[in-house]
Amino acid sequence: MTRYLLYFLPGTGHLAAPLAHELGADIGEIEFHRFPDGESYLRFLTPPDGRHIALVDCLDRPDPKLVPLLFAAMTAQDLGARSVGLIAPYMPYFRQDVAFNRGESISARHIGALLSAHLSWVTTLDPHLHRLASLDDVFTIPGELAHATEPVARWIKAHIEQPIIYGPDEESEQWVRAIAEACDAPYDVFRKTRMGDKNVKIDVPASVDAGSHTPVIVDDIISSGTTLATLVRALCESGQPRPICCAVHGIFAEDAYEQLIAAGAAQVITTNALPHKTNAIDITRVLAEAARRIDLPQD
Structure with a gap:
């Protein structure tokens, strides 16, 4: 079995030990520095030459992270890495997968082209594939999806008596249904109308009644927090x-967490795909399983 060499980019330290353990991988050192003018410097302290390496990067708030990631991928190739993959617990820019108005950037296509040009393969966790069938619609390199359904369902079963699973909109139904089935719990999905970044309306019919169940709202992402x-x-x-x-x-852009608590949420729980005080669900095993499914290039 190929033994990966993992390099953890800034903001991914919380995943280093558990992900390396799950993959049976080595951890390499890479030095990053940001100059006062915002430019980036990096140096591989552990040589990647001759190794299959993976860069691990949490790409939330992506713009300042993409240039260092691309520089790291290109430098590893210059130094003789056999392959350079990306394990991205969060993949950005997938919300714009079509041009809704003339002149718009189709960011999902463009982020796919940009990363495909400099990487050998990619693994990510539950990206926003609303109108996209698979990662093949975005990337031209091998890609594998990891799914949080099982770890999320396991947490709900272990911590919540008689849950009922709610989804905020039709887009969430497939995800909500899978979790509800894994929890042997009822579920319901509501209708959402978005009128702006921080202005949505959700219709909750008067007939909805949790009864003796504990409501659990499940969604793929909390960004502004407005929907939830x-x-x-x-x-x-x-x-x-x-x-x-x-x-x-x-x-959790801006005060999203505080908004949820103020709205009446009893608790807010997330996976450790992105570091936050709400992390309670570990997804390193499913990320590692997806990375192991990659068919690495052979000499």
């Missing part, structure tokens, strides 16, 4: 018990 806060508030106003919010990717 709107649903939390609507459920509380309809007389439901205070819900628990559970998400794969906790970006």
Whole structure:
């Protein structure tokens, strides 16, 4: 079995030990420095030559992270790495997968082209594949998806008695249904109308009743927190018990976490795909399993 050499970019230290353990991989050292003018410097302290390496990078708030990532990939290739992969617990820029208006950048296609040009393969966790069938629609290099369904369902079963799983919109139904089935729990999905980045409406029918169940709102991402806060508030106003919010990717832009608590959330739980105080669900095993499915190039 090929033994990976992993390099953890800034912001991924929380994944280093568990991911290296799951993959049976070595950890390499890489030095990063940002100059006062914002430019980046990096140096491989552990030589990558002759090795299959993987760069591990949490690409939330991506713009300042993409240049160092690309420089690291290109430098590793210059130094003789056999292959250079990317393990990205969060993959950005997938929300724009078509041009809704003339002149718009299709960012999903462009981030795929940019990364494909400098990497050998990619693994990521539950990206926003709304109108995309697979990673092959974005990348021209081998890619493998990791899914948080099983670890999220396992956490819910272990910590919540009689859950009922709620999804904020139709996009979440497939994800919510899979978790509900794994938990042997009922579920419901609501209708969302987005009117702006921080302005959404969610219709909660008067007939919705959690009964003796504990409401658990599940979504793939908490960014501004507007969608989940709107649903939390609507459920509380309809007389439901205070819900628990559970998400794969906790970006928490600005005061998103505080908004959820203020709206009435009993608890906010995320995976450790992105570091945050709400992390309670470990996804390193499913990330490692996806990386192991990559068919590495052979000499």
